Amino acid sequence: xxxxxxxxxxxxxxxxxxxxxxxxxxxxxxxxxxxxxxxxxxxxxxxxxxxxxxxxxxxxxxxxxxxxxxxxxxxxxxxxxxxxxxxxxxxxxxxxxxxxxxxxxxxxxxxxxxxxxxxxxxxxxxxxxxxxxxxxxxxxxxxxxxxxxxxxxxxxxxxxxxxxxxxxxxxxxxxxxxxxxxxxxxxxxxxxxxxxxxxxxxxxxxxxxxxxxxxxxxxxxxxxxxxxxxxxxxxxxxxxxxxxxxxxxxxxxxxxxxxxxxxxxxxxxxxxxxxxxxxxxxxxxxxxxxxxxxxxxxxxxxxxxxxxxxxxxxxxxxxxxxxxxxxxxxxxxxxxxxxxxxxxxxxxxxxxxxxxxxxxxxxxxx
Amino acid sequence: xxxxxxxxxxxxxxxxxxxxxxxxxxxxxxxxxxxxxxxxxxxxxxxxxxxxxxxxxxxxxxxxxxxxxxxxxxxxxxxxxxxxxxxxxxxxxxxxxxxxxxxxxxxxxxxxxxxxxxxxxxxxxxxxxxxxxxxxxxxxxxxxxxxxxxxxxxxxxxxxxxxxxxxxxxxxxxxxxxxxxxxxxxxxxxxxxxxxxxxxxxxxxxxxxxxxxxxxxxxxxxxxxxxxxxxxxxxxxxxxxxxxxxxxxxxxxxxxxxxxxxxxxxxxxxxxxxxxxxxxxxxxxxxxxxxxxxxxxxxxxxxxxxxxxxxxxxxxxxxxxxxxxxxxxxxxxxxxxxxxxxxxxxxxx
Numbered sequence: 001x002x003x004x005x006x007x008x009x010x011x012x013x014x015x016x017x018x019x020x021x022x023x024x025x026x027x028x029x030x031x032x033x034x035x036x037x038x039x040x041x042x043x044x045x046x047x048x049x050x051x052x053x054x055x056x057x058x059x060x061x062x063x064x065x066x067x068x069x070x071x072x073x074x075x076x077x078x079x080x081x082x083x084x085x086x087x088x089x090x091x092x093x094x095x096x097x098x099x100x101x102x103x104x105x106x107x108x109x110x111x112x113x114x115x116x117x118x119x120x121x122x123x124x125x126x127x128x129x130x131x132x133x134x135x136x137x138x139x140x141x142x143x144x145x146x147x148x149x150x151x152x153x154x155x156x157x158x159x160x161x162x163x164x165x166x167x168x169x170x171x172x173x174x175x176x177x178x179x180x181x182x183x184x185x186x187x188x189x190x191x192x193x194x195x196x197x198x199x200x201x202x203x204x205x206x207x208x209x210x211x212x213x214x215x216x217x218x219x220x221x222x223x224x225x226x227x228x229x230x231x232x233x234x235x236x237x238x239x240x241x242x243x244x245x246x247x248x249x250x251x252x253x254x255x256x257x258x259x260x261x262x263x264x265x266x267x268x269x270x271x272x273x274x275x276x277x278x279x280x281x282x283x284x285x286x287x288x289x290x291x292x293x294x295x296x297x298x299x300x301x302x303x304x305x306x307x308x309x310x311x312x313x314x315x316x317x318x319x320x321x322x323x324x325x326x327x328x329x330x331x332x333x334x335x336x337x338x339x340x341x342x343x344x345x346x347x348x349x350x351x352x353x354x355x356x357x358x359x360x361x362x363x364x365x366x
Numbered sequence: 367x368x369x370x371x372x373x374x375x376x377x378x379x380x381x382x383x384x385x386x387x388x389x390x391x392x393x394x395x396x397x398x399x400x401x402x403x404x405x406x407x408x409x410x411x412x413x414x415x416x417x418x419x420x421x422x423x424x425x426x427x428x429x430x431x432x433x434x435x436x437x438x439x440x441x442x443x444x445x446x447x448x449x450x451x452x453x454x455x456x457x458x459x460x461x462x463x464x465x466x467x468x469x470x471x472x473x474x475x476x477x478x479x480x481x482x483x484x485x486x487x488x489x490x491x492x493x494x495x496x497x498x499x500x501x502x503x504x505x506x507x508x509x510x511x512x513x514x515x516x517x518x519x520x521x522x523x524x525x526x527x528x529x530x531x532x533x534x535x536x537x538x539x540x541x542x543x544x545x546x547x548x549x550x551x552x553x554x555x556x557x558x559x560x561x562x563x564x565x566x567x568x569x570x571x572x573x574x575x576x577x578x579x580x581x582x583x584x585x586x587x588x589x590x591x592x593x594x595x596x597x598x599x600x601x602x603x604x605x606x607x608x609x610x611x612x613x614x615x616x617x618x619x620x621x622x623x624x625x626x627x628x629x630x631x632x633x634x635x636x637x638x639x640x641x642x643x644x645x646x647x648x649x650x651x652x653x654x655x656x657x658x659x660x661x662x663x664x665x666x667x668x669x670x671x672x673x674x675x676x677x678x679x680x681x682x683x684x685x686x687x688x689x690x691x692x693x694x695x696x697x698x699x700x701x702x703x704x705x706x707x708x709x710x711x712x713x714x715x
Contacts, residue, residue, distance in 0.1 A: 007483055124462050127620060128609040164614060177592060177610040178519055184596030185524065231518075324523055327594075331526035334533070 187326025422650020
C-alpha cells in the first residue's frame with residue numbers, strides 16, 4: 001500500500017505539472033475569431049482564380065445585436081487565401097464554428113476542381129455537418145446579407161438550413177460529408193440548395209443538380225418540392241391540382257415514394273415509382289362536396305404522377321442522378337460491370353409513375 | 367473481454383476492412399466469425415481445466431525453463447505491441463481532434479501516468495476498473511450507434527452495393543483484422559486467475575451475436591455514411607462518421623466530442639488490460655515474482671518504448687505496420703491456441 005500511495009503521489013504530481021504545460025497549447029477565447037460561414041467565388045478579372053471570403057463573428061457586447069466582419073482575399077487556392085487573411089486580422093482564426101459553406105453561382109457553373117471541396121473535408125477543424133450551398137448572385141453577396149431578425153451572425157441561415165426554424169418543402173439542405181460522398185459515389189449525384197441574396201432577406205427555394213464535376217441543372221421551386229419528396233428528410237408541402245378550371249390544393253401530411261428498377265430481357269428497362277400521398281384539402285376555388293372526394297383523389301393522382309414523371313424525365317435528360325437510381329441498380333446486381341451497364345441503361349430508361357392520393361378530410365369546412 | 371471489440375470499432379480494424387471492401391472484406395468477416403469462436407472456445411476450454419490459475423502459474427513448475435521463457439516472452443511482445451498500437455493510434459486521434467497545438471508527448475505522458483499506475487494494481491482491481499469503465503460508457507456508445515443506424519444520411523444502397531461483393535475471395539489482411547475483434551478472449555491467460563467457474567456455452571452465443579453485430583457495425587456504418595466509393599479516403603472513418611452525426615437537441619451538436627470523450631477512457635482501459643497482462647507475464651518469468659526493482663524496470667521500459675513510438679512513427683506508417691501486425695498476430699494466435707489446447711489435454715489437472 002505504501003508503494004501504491006507513493007506511486008499515486010508521483011502520478012498526481014506529474015499530471016498536475018502536465019495540466020499547466022498543456023495550457024500553453026490552448027488559445028484563450030478572446031484571442032480567437034470564429035468563422036461562421038465561408039464563401040468561395042470566382043475572382044473577378046484579377047490574376048488570381050478565386051475569391052475566398054470568411055465571415056467572422058464579433059462577440060456580442062451586452063445587449064447589443066452582434067456584428068460581423070467579412071474578410072476577403074483573392075488567391076489561387078483556399079489555403080493560400082486563409083493564410084493571407086490571417087495577416088489581416090489580429091486574432092487567430094478558428095473554423096470550429098463554420099457551419100455554412102457557400103459556393104458562388106459562377107464557380108459551380110464551370111468544372112469545379114476537387115480541391116475546392118476536399119479542402120473542407122481534409123481540414124480536421126471544419127465540421128462535417130456544415131451545410132454546403134450555392135450563393136446567388138455570388139457567395140459574398142450571401143454572406144453580406146444581414147436580416148433584421150438575426151440574433152447572431154449567420155444564425156438565420158443556420159436555422160433555415162437546419163430546419164429548426166421554418167419548415168419548408170422547398171429546401172433541400174446538404175451536409176458537407178454527404179456532398180463529398182455524392183461527388184465520389186457512382187450512381188448518386190450531389191444536390192445543393194441555392195440561396196438567393198435579396199436586400200436583407202434570403203430566398204432558398206431552388207436547388208442545383210450536379211454531375212460529378214459541375215452544376216448541370218437548376219430546378220425551380222415546384223420541382224424542388226417534388227424532388228424533396230424522394231428524400232427521407234423531405235418536409236411536407238402542398239400539391240396543387242387543376243382540372244377544368246377547378247383548382248384545389250392538398251396540404252400534404254405524409255408522402256412516401258418508393259422506386260424499383262426492372263430490367264427484363266427483351267423489354268426496355270423501366271423504373272417503377274410508386275408514390276403514396278396523404279393529405280387534406282386546404283383551399284379550393286369551388287364548393288367542395290364530401291361525397292366526391294374520391295373523384296378529387298383520382299384527379300390529384302393523375303396530376304401528381306404526371307408532374308413526377310415530367311421531373312424525372314427532365315433529370316434524366318440532364319444526365320444526372322440525384323435520387324440514386326444508379327446506386328440502387330448497383331446495389332441489386334452482383335456483376336462486376338454494373339456501372340458500365342447502368343450508364344448504358346440510364347439514358348433510355350422508362351419511368352412508370354403510379355401515384356396514390358388519399359384525402360383524409362376537407363379541413364374544418366365540409 | 368468485450369473491450370477489445372469496443373476499442374476496435376474505431377481505430378484500425380475498420381480502416382483495414384474498408385480498404386478491401388470490394389476485395390473480399392465481407393467474406394473475411396464471415397470467415398473470421400467461426401475462426402474467432404473456435405479459437406476462443408479451444409483456449410477457454412484449455413484454461414477451464416485449471417480454474418484460478420493463469421499461464422505463468424501453470425508454467426511455474428515447468429522443467430523446460432528455456433522453452434517456458436520463449437513461450438512467455440513471445441506472448442509478452444504480442445500483448446505489449448497490441449497495447450502500444452492502440453495507444454499510438456489514439457494519441458494521434460487526440461492530438462488531431464482535441465488539441466493540435468499541444469505536442470503529442472504531453473498527451474502521451476498524461477496517458478502514461480494513468481496507465482503505469484493502473485497496470486501495477488492486482489488483477490482483481492484491474493478487472494473492477496474495467497467493469498466500471500464499461501458500465502459508464504457502454505450505454506452512451508450504444509445510443510450513438512443507435513442514432514447512426516436510424517440516421518437519414520445512412521444510405522442503405524451503398525451498404526448493399528458493398529454487400530454485393532460478398533463472393534470475392536477473402537484475403538489474409540481482412541481475415542486477420544476481423545479476427546482481432548474476437549481476440550479479447552486471450553486475456554484469459556492472466557484473468558483466469560479470477561475465474562473460479564467454467565465458461566458457460568451460453569457466453570459463446572453472446573460473443574457470437576456481439577461479434578457479428580460489432581463487425582458489421584464497424585464496417586458498414588462508415589460505408590453507409592460516406593459512400594461505397596469514398597469511405598476509404600478518410601484516415602479515421604469512424605471519427606469522421608461520428609462528426610457526421612448531428613444531434614440537434616443535445617447540449618453539444620457535434621457528436622464527435624462526446625464520442626472522443628467516451629473513447630478516451632475505453633482506449634485507456636484497452637491499453638491497460640493489454641499491458642497488465644504483459645507485465646504479469648513478465649513477472650512470471652522472474653524467479654522471484656515479488657522483486658519490485660525488476661517490475662519497475664519493466665514499466666520504465668514500456669514508457670521508453672511508447673515515447674519512442676510516438677516520436678518515430680507517424681500515422682501513415684502506423685497503419686501500414688498495423689496491417690502486418692494483424693497478420694503476425696493472427697498466425698501466432700492460431701499456433702499458441704492449438705498448442706495450448708493439445709498440451710492441456712495431455713496434462714492432467
